[in-house]
Amino acid sequence: MTGNDQKPPGDPVRPELTRKRKLTSAGALIGLLLALFGFTLVVQLRSNDADSGLASARQEDLVRILSDLEARDQRLQQEINQLEESQRQLTSGVAGRQAAQAEADKRADELGLLSGTLPAHGPGLKISIDPAGQPIKASAILNAVQELRGAGGEVMELVGNNGVAVRLVASSYFVDADGGEIIVDGKQLSGPYTLWVIGVPATMQTALQIPGGVVASVSQAGGNVTMEQRSTVEVTAVRQSASLQYARPVS
Template sequence: MLLALLGFTLVVQLRSNDDDGGLASARQEDLVGILSDLEARDQRLQQEINALEESQRQLTSGVAGRQAALAEAGKRADELGLLSGTLPARGPGLKISIDPKGQAIKASALLNAVQELRGAGGEVMEIIGNNGVAVRIVASSYFVDAAGGQVIVDGKELSGPYTLWVIGVPSTMQTALQIPGGVVASVSQAGGNVTMEQRSTVEVTAVRQPTSLQYARPVS
């Protein structure tokens, strides 16, 4: 390509100025030197182009990497927020109504229901008492019997009937609650009633305030 371009340039130069003694009168070794200089310049330009393209790839890769890392960090933060109860949640699930029908529902029965739901893949849940008190249920939640047939959940007193909202696979969780000896059977034997409604969308709105750890630190 360079030889053709140089030849074309020489022809134009010779035709435009027959008296010009430049390239037309140049010796063969001079022309070879000019061609060598052009080739060297072309190589330098190509190296610069390659360097710029590599820099562009690195910058693009760096931006994409940072964006991917930020997206992953945001996803993990959302998951931790859902598990710790600091974020509201939405998804398919169950609405479970536990009506004692005048009989006291033991705290252990509600705890068993929560454990059965967790074992069946329940991811996020809350419990609401008939008195309107709602509690977000997390891994550290506890249930204690209180006076008057009420139940204390994480320090808050709830009265029956109780409503559990839980996000997960509705059919799987409903089947788990209906196993022999499960919460449905135990509440029914005590004279109460448990009803379940599968929902395409369940909203868990009760949240907890985030807490700061005083002593624990990650191991690096």
Template sequence: MEYVRPAPGAALTPSEAPRLEDEETTRLDRPAPVADDLDGPTRELDAGGDALDRVTEKTGAADVREKEAEPPTKPPPWQRLSSAGALIAVLLALFGFTLVVQLRSNDGDQGLATARQEDLVRILSDLEARDSRLQSEISALETSQRQLTSGVAGRQAALAEAEKRADELGLLAGTKPGVGPGLVITLEKVKASAILNAVQELRGAGGEVMQIAGANGQTVRVVASSYFVDAEGGGIIADGARLTGPYLLSVIGQPQTMQTALQIPGGVVASVNSGGGSVTMEQRGTVEVTAVRKATTLQYARPAS
């Protein structure tokens, strides 16, 4: 049964007063409404107090909605590295590596930068002589090619070229004696390593045919397979023959170029002098290489067809 609330100002009967007090007590036990905003509808607080936690006297419902609508925090910049950034990093690494290599290469060229003017002139003269020799060889080869392809005279030119080539191979193999301009070099108080360095330097400077003679009268033709080792009790062993110093090294080639090659800074002459030995050189218009070797019979190698 529902109770009708009396109009304001109306007198209550003694039987209605307790009922009205019960109704007011019931309404007060319900949770109070909370306004979302000034114009919006009201809502009641839940039992856990969630709305009360979010809506306080200092923060209204609009502030709560703005906080809830805020986007999530962005990740730090290093976590948003794109493919373009990775490519730029790789290119920078490659550029740094190239710069380091270039700097090291420039450091390696400081030897010539600190050389004396006379040394630079000798090196330049050596290079010019090598260039002239190579140009002469190119011209000779081109002439031979034209003769071989000339038609009627091709057969005779081919025969002459074969004979010339056989003589050259004989000189290189040490089976034929040679004569021509060159150097006569005397080396004293040196070891086998110094002689080997001199032979290699002379070959690089255009030395074509050479021999080495010892004070004991032994002479050895120097070829591509020659070797030099120190002998017990002094002296050296060259291709199995024992030689005693001082040693006389005769070489056929362009004299000035070969002498310049031996005198470069840190070269053969400088190393021998620093080791207590001595090197003397004499340029000659005619140098004779008389020592020869027996032709080697090949057991396994055959010309390729």
């Protein structure tokens, strides 16, 4: 080979080499596709073999497989039952706490009404006691309060003609004052007096009208007692909560 036959540097690649490279790339791609197809075919065949394996399995094997499935189902059912029981306990716990809280709130309200620290409303009586120029003793008002309590009066308020209102509770006391007035729990009230009481109106009215009762005694002294049944009585006077220094509940 002479110097004229040598390929000059920088010449373009010959067309034959380009065609060979394209054929090689195409062959590799075809081979990859064939490999993927073969893998898919093998997986499908194995799946078919598994299905056909169950169909051709012995009766003892099928019984064992069925037993395993039943055991697994029982375990899952037990877990479901345990979760449902836990849910019921949690729900019951929440409901129990809510019921206990509601009962505590109700008890606190009742104690507030009895101790006079909360206002109240309900059916009851409006009782007007007019001395009609004759002083009414504190004992007459006390007798009226006791008769009302005996007839189921729950919450009471005594209002004097001077606008002073006193919430009556179990510890309330009544004392005669100068000028025909009375002192109730340290507050001085002048007549006529208005007594508001919450309870069964008819029962309390009957109790006050018994022979020798408050109505009779006030009438004999020249006074007058009128009663009016109300579907709603508002008791707005309240007392301050007492702070006990020595008494403690027995644990």
